[in-house]
Amino acid sequence: MSGEPARGFATELRARGYAVLPAPQRVCLETGSTSLRGGWELVDDGVRDAALLAGLLEGAGDRHGVAAPPDVAPVEIALSVREGAVALEKKVDPLCVPQAYRLTIAPGRVEIVGNGDAGLYYGVQTLAQLLSGNRMALPIVEIVDWPAYPLRIVHWDTKHHQDRLETLRRFVDQLGAFKINAIAFELDDKFEYPSHPVIGAPGAFTTEEMADLTRYALARHIQIIPNIQAPAHMAYVLKHEEFAHLRCDGSNYLACMEDPEAVRLIFDMYDDVIAATPGVDYFLVSTDEIYYAGICEKYRPYNPENRAKIWCEFANKAAAHLGGRGRRAIMWIEFPLRAGDVRSLDEDIIDGVIGTDDCDEQIRIEREKGMRQLCYASMQGMEQYYPNYFPMPGTSPERGRLADAREQTLQGKATRGDPIGIFSAAWDDSGLHNETFWLGWGAMAQGGWSPGRTTIEQNVADFMDLFYGPDVLEMVEAHRGLQAGARFCEGLWDRVVSTERPPAYGYSEKKYPFPRYDELLFPPPLPSIASGEGEGASPSLDYAPEFRSRYERQLAAAEDQLIENDRLLVRLQANLARATRNRYNIEVLLSLAALQRHTIEMVLALARVEDALVDAASHAPAEPARAINALNRAHGEAGRVIADLHDTFERLKSVWEVSRFEKCRSVDGRDFLHVMDDVKDHIADRRADLTYLIMAERRIDLPGWRDRLGRLIEEYGRATGVSVKIESPHE
Numbered sequence: 001m002s003g004e005p006a007r008g009f010a011t012e013l014r015a016r017g018y019a020v021l022p023a024p025q026r027v028c029l030e031t032g033s034t035s036l037r038g039g040w041e042l043v044d045d046g047v048r049d050a051a052l053l054a055g056l057l058e059g060a061g062d063r064h065g066v067a068a069p070p071d072v073a074p075v076e077i078a079l080s081v082r083e084g085a086v087a088l089e090k091k092v093d094p095l096c097v098p099q100a101y102r103l104t105i106a107p108g109r110v111e112i113v114g115n116g117d118a119g120l121y122y123g124v125q126t127l128a129q130l131l132s133g134n135r136m137a138l139p140i141v142e143i144v145d146w147p148a149y150p151l152r153i154v155h156w157d158t159k160h161h162q163d164r165l166e167t168l169r170r171f172v173d174q175l176g177a178f179k180i181n182a183i184a185f186e187l188d189d190k191f192e193y194p195s196h197p198v199i200g201a202p203g204a205f206t207t208e209e210m211a212d213l214t215r216y217a218l219a220r221h222i223q224i225i226p227n228i229q230a231p232a233h234m235a236y237v238l239k240h241e242e243f244a245h246l247r248c249d250g251s252n253y254l255a256c257m258e259d260p261e262a263v264r265l266i267f268d269m270y271d272d273v274i275a276a277t278p279g280v281d282y283f284l285v286s287t288d289e290i291y292y293a294g295i296c297e298k299y300r301p302y303n304p305e306n307r308a309k310i311w312c313e314f315a316n317k318a319a320a321h322l323g324g325r326g327r328r329a330i331m332w333i334e335f336p337l338r339a340g341d342v343r344s345l346d347e348d349i350i351d352g353v354i355g356t357d358d359c360d361e362q363i364r365i366e367r368e369k370g371m372r373q374l375c376y377a378s379m380q381g382m383e384q385y386y387p388n389y390f391p392m393p394g395t396s397p398e399r400g401r402l403a404d405a406r407e408q409t410l411q412g413k414a415t416r417g418d419p420i421g422i423f424s425a426a427w428d429d430s431g432l433h434n435e436t437f438w439l440g441w442g443a444m445a446q447g448g449w450s451p452g453r454t455t456i457e458q459n460v461a462d463f464m465d466l467f468y469g470p471d472v473l474e475m476v477e478a479h480r481g482l483q484a485g486a487r488f489c490e491g492l493w494d495r496v497v498s499t500e501r502p503p504a505y506g507y508s509e510k511k512y513p514f515p516r517y518d519e520l521l522f523p524p525p526l527p528s529i530a531s532g533e534g535e536g537a538s539p540s541l542d543y544a545p546e547f548r549s550r551y552e553r554q555l556a557a558a559e560d561q562l563i564e565n566d567r568l569l570v571r572l573q574a575n576l577a578r579a580t581r582n583r584y585n586i587e588v589l590l591s592l593a594a595l596q597r598h599t600i601e602m603v604l605a606l607a608r609v610e611d612a613l614v615d616a617a618s619h620a621p622a623e624p625a626r627a628i629n630a631l632n633r634a635h636g637e638a639g640r641v642i643a644d645l646h647d648t649f650e651r652l653k654s655v656w657e658v659s660r661f662e663k664c665r666s667v668d669g670r671d672f673l674h675v676m677d678d679v680k681d682h683i684a685d686r687r688a689d690l691t692y693l694i695m696a697e698r699r700i701d702l703p704g705w706r707d708r709l710g711r712l713i714e715e716y717g718r719a720t721g722v723s724v725k726i727e728s729p730h731e
Contacts, residue, residue, distance in 0.1 A: 013130075014458055016139055019465035020129045021442060022179055022449035023458075024145040033137035034107045036075055045080035047120065077110045077127075081120050085113045088146055095150035095420070099181075103127060103143040110138070118181070118221040119146075125177050132466055145450075149409075151282075151421025152448035153182040153225065153374070154441050157428035159236070160663070160684035162190045162201070165209060167659040169216055171434070174582075176220035177466075178445035183217065184284045184330075184423070186227040187273065189236040195268040199237050202667035210276035218279050225330070226273040227284035230266045231255040231314065232291070237265070239675035249296045251505040253679035257290075257314045258299045267321050274325050281328060285318045287311070288332035288353070291506070291679070307336040312344045319346040330374070339365060347371050352423055354413050363417045372420040375412050375447070377405040379426045379440030384683060385486035385592050385693075386436050389479065395487060402443045402456050409447030422448040431684030431692055433656060435588040439463060439479060469580030474571050481568035482589060485596035488561045492554050492603060493519035493696050501686070505678040516681045520699040521603070522550065524610035524634075526709055527617055529716055538621035539719045547610040555607055558600050565597045584658065591652040595693065598648040602697060605641045609634045624720035631713045635726055638706040649694055656690065664688040 012027045013020050086100040098116030101123035112127065114120030126145065130138055154175055156168075163171075175183065192200040194207060205213075214224045230237070231254055237243055238252040246262040248254040255262040270283065293310040300306045319329040328348060334355025339362040347369040353376050356362045366373065379401055380387045391400045408414070409422055424444035426437040442463035446454060454462070464475045495517045503513035527543040548555065572590045579586055616630035664672040674688040686692050710726050717724035 010458055018130055019462040020126055021462040021466055022446040023453040024143045025450050026144045028142045030140040032140045035137055041074040041076050043076055043078045047079050047081055075108055080113045081117055086115045093150050096147050100146035105138045105141050121221050122179050147449045148451055149421045149448045151182050152180050153184050153423045154180050155184045155425045157186040158190045159188040160428045160431055162661045168213055172217045172220055172222055176222055179449055180445055181221055182223045182225055184225045184227045188229055193269055193272045195272050198240050202670040202672055207276040214277045223280045224277055225282045225284050226277055227286055228269055229286045231257050232289050235677040248292055251678040253677055254292050256296050257293055257310050282330055283322045283327040284330045293336055308341045311336055312341055316346050319349050359413050366417055373414040373417040374421050374423040375408045375414040375419050376423045377408040379437050380432055382430055384430050384490045386482045389439055390483055401440055405443045405447055409451040429682040433588050435585045467582050471578040472575045478571045481564055489596050489599045519696040523700050523705050527613055538624050541617040541620040543613055543617035545610050545614050548607055558604050562600050568593050587655050591655040594648050598644055602641050605637050609637045624722050628722050635709050638702055642702050653690055663690050
């Protein structure tokens with residue numbers, strides 16, 4: 001499935017200073033260039049999308065600063081669509097042929113011909129990328145290009161947030177530029193579902209809004225594929241009392257898959273989103289992690305055989321229902337199926353993950369049946385703040401998600417079948433901002449078009465040049481710094497059994513409660529006032545420090561991490577001015593870097609708080625005034641941490657809500673019903689608002705700790721006769 005391998009360490013275009021992502025399949029470069037100083041003159045040969053393409057070219061001209069002096073002749077740009085005009089030497093999937101194009105750049109003339117409308121569109125994207133960086137000159141070149149995989153799917157998961165429509169349109173534009181042609185839109189409750197409106201969250205997208213977005217995407221040759229979580233991961237539906245009777249074994253995680261009413265409800269939801277996404281050919285039936293199929297034992301005994309049968313029966317019903325409405329089903333074919341169970345599935349189903357215990361046997365059977373697959377790679381697992389893109393010891397995957405994505409599209413398990421496309425997952429479970437997924441989406445755009453054509457390093461460099469503009473500096477180091485800081489902050493905390501949330505229903509096929517865990521730090525212990533020895537003696541302060549010894553490892557790493565965070569913040573601030581594109585992305589990265597900064601400084605501040613308490617105890621009872629000064633230092637240090645957390649969070653919230661709505665908002669007098677999943681313990685779902693990002697620190701209850709210290713200071717002042725002045729939180 002791969003294109004021609006890279007020669008040397010850079011492709012031909014990269015070696016000449018041009019960034020193109022994904023890298024073209026075949027490039028024939030000649031010496032010399034042609035000037036665009038005179039601008040261009042668009043010539044189209046009956047192109048149906050001429051207005052759109054003209055707008056794209058004009059936009060590229062504006063973006064890249066191509067002027068049109070009156071004394072210089074313009075370059076002629078000829079656009080055409082002719083079926084079969086681009087001959088492909090290699091055998092490719094027939095679905096790829098209409099996406100092929102030829103771009104020819106000669107002195108005074110540029111010609112783009114596509115085998116279909118999509119091919120012409122992709123040729124225009126390549127031309128726009130060659131213009132990147134305010135270039136006045138294009139290379140003399142012929143590019144013949146086509147995708148390795150017909151479907152190149154990016155995953156939008158909105159289970160725990162809702163993006164603004166202008167954000168989604170901006171995402172569509174950027175994905176189209178990277179030649180992505182499908183979006184799996186995991187809607188959950190962010191759609192109105194006219195047949196059952198209680199499911200839709202307040203302010204959920206309406207049918208017309210979704211239809212408008214779908215049309216906008218189709219004009220850029222992108223299908224918005226509905227992704228409906230059901231029958232598992234269905235708490236967003238089953239939390240409502242109207243549907244409680246459809247729960248499997250009383251858990252809001254899974255609907256009873258054998259209950260005809262539950263199946264009708266799910267198919268009603270399918271029909272609602274099909275009506276809202278006209279012109280789309282696919283539908284993602286989210287059949288992942290159905291751990292408990294049939295566990296309610298309403299119809300047959302619960303055992304591995306029946307569990308698999310129930311899954312297959314539902315899958316085939318769903319595929320038939322969707323087929324009758326012109327949609328081909330994509331499914332996660334995994335547990336509770338065994339490989340042999342795949343024989344009973346509809347052969348038109350596309351396998352999105354290949355997830356049974358015996359993947360080789362599963363693929364063999366799917367090949368016999370003529371089923372197709374997706375090369376699946378995830379841009380995030382359970383990482384917080386920022387994904388594990390780069391190799392980093394002790395992280396998962398240790399080689400990094402970029403390398404994993406490349407591997408999956410080159411020689412992953414799906415390549416042993418008959419893959420129809422790639423799937424770039426980006427889960428909302430940990431509440432990462434979607435702007436953190438772009439580097440991974442860029443890697444999968446490359447892997448889906450011409451896998452193996454570039455090294456990972458070139459892929460990253462091409463992405464940085466095109467996504468931010470060629471003037472940015474050290475953005476790779478900035479992304480690496482965010483990853484390192486995220487892993488430090490993530491590994492900072494103790495884990496304790498949660499007292500906030502009840503145990504989970506269970507996990508996998510095991511039916512018994514599992515504890516949920518919370519993250520927190522134990523603050524420095526407070527001193528106690530002890531009576532002085534002898535009549536009239538000043539009281540002493542008993543103190544046994546614990547914080548520095550308990551968190552010795554974290555404190556040792558924090559000093560170095562603080563220096564790295566200094567560099568990170570400066571890089572991002574500098575590039576915010578240098579970037580010519582996607583500055584908002586840098587603002588989001590800055591918000592995460594600032595949150596990391598606060599967290600690093602918080603743990604160091606708590607160590608200083610403990611040092612001040614040790615100092616206070618050393619001065620009591622002989623020097624009570626100095627003891628109180630030291631106690632006040634600890635009190636003030638804690639207050640500054642509290643104030644900085646508030647300030648940092650409010651700034652982050654203001655940045656994030658530029659692109660997304662307030663989390664779990666109320667709209668038109670209707671409040672969001674926040675009920676956690678009985679099985680999953682997603683970090684982003686532990687709070688109804690964005691405070692899931694800072695909930696670990698809030699569990700420390702530093703304001704309460706500070707209040708207790710304030711009362712102790714006042715009591716010690718009274719006992720020693722020393723006047724007390726306690727700092728306010730913002731001093």
